[in-house]
Amino acid sequence: MLPLRTDRLLLYPCRLPLLTEIYLEHPHASETLGAYIPADWPQPDLKEQLPHFIELLQHDPKSFPWMLWIIVSVAEKKVLGDAGFKGRPDKNGVVEIGYSILPEYRRMGYMEEAAAALVDWAFQQPHVKKLIAECDVTxxxxxxxxxxxxxxETGASGEMLHWYLLNK
Incomplete structure (x- = not known):
């Protein structure tokens, strides 16, 4: 059932209208989420990717919900960060996860909680066999x-470490 719920979080997958509102910084996005959106979210990396996500959903509606998910604190009713996938699973059942959390909410276990919920969700979807990720070596x-x-960890290329997890 969407949104995903954990002990402390709600994870909302973004449909095209919400993505567009976020990109345009429209106040309705906050109403849609039922949560306050801090001025420093989305962070620069995500802000740069939003037009690509919007275009992808316009041309491939089945990309939903394999893109951006917004992490909202249940207690604070506030956006803490984002997580999601870099597109639909490929023909081999591989999907890549990514995530980001606002600096003031780091080291509190929120990202682990959100990412674990997304991993569980992904592995419940048909045809998902493997989850991959990458992160900077630092x-x-x-x-x-x-x-x-x-x-x-599977190795490194340049400054990036590569990771995988198989569906059981």
């Missing part, structure tokens, strides 16, 4: 999240 916090999810 991003210790992200490495810890990936390790706690049970992912295994």
């Amino acid at each position: 991003n210790i916090a992200s490495m810890k999240v990936l390790q706690k999810l049970g992912m295994r």
Whole structure:
């Protein structure tokens, strides 16, 4: 059932209208989510990717919900960050996960909680056999999240470490 709910979080997958509202910084996005959207969210990397997500959903509606999910605190009714996938699973059942949380909410377990919910959701979907991720070699916090999810490091290319987790 969407949104996904954990002990402390709600994870909302973004349909095209919500993505557009977020990109345009329209106040209705906050109403749609039922949550306050901080001025520093979306962060620069996501802000840069939003036009690509919008275009992809316009041309491939089946990409929903394999894109952006918004992480909302149940207690604060506030956007804490985002997570999601870099598109639909490929023909081999592989999907890549990514995530980001606002700096003031780091080291509180929120990202592990959100990512675990998304991993569980992804592995319940037909044809998903493998989850992959990458993180910068200096991003210790992200490495810890990936390790706690049970992912295994497969190696590095440049400044990026690569990870995987197989569906059981």
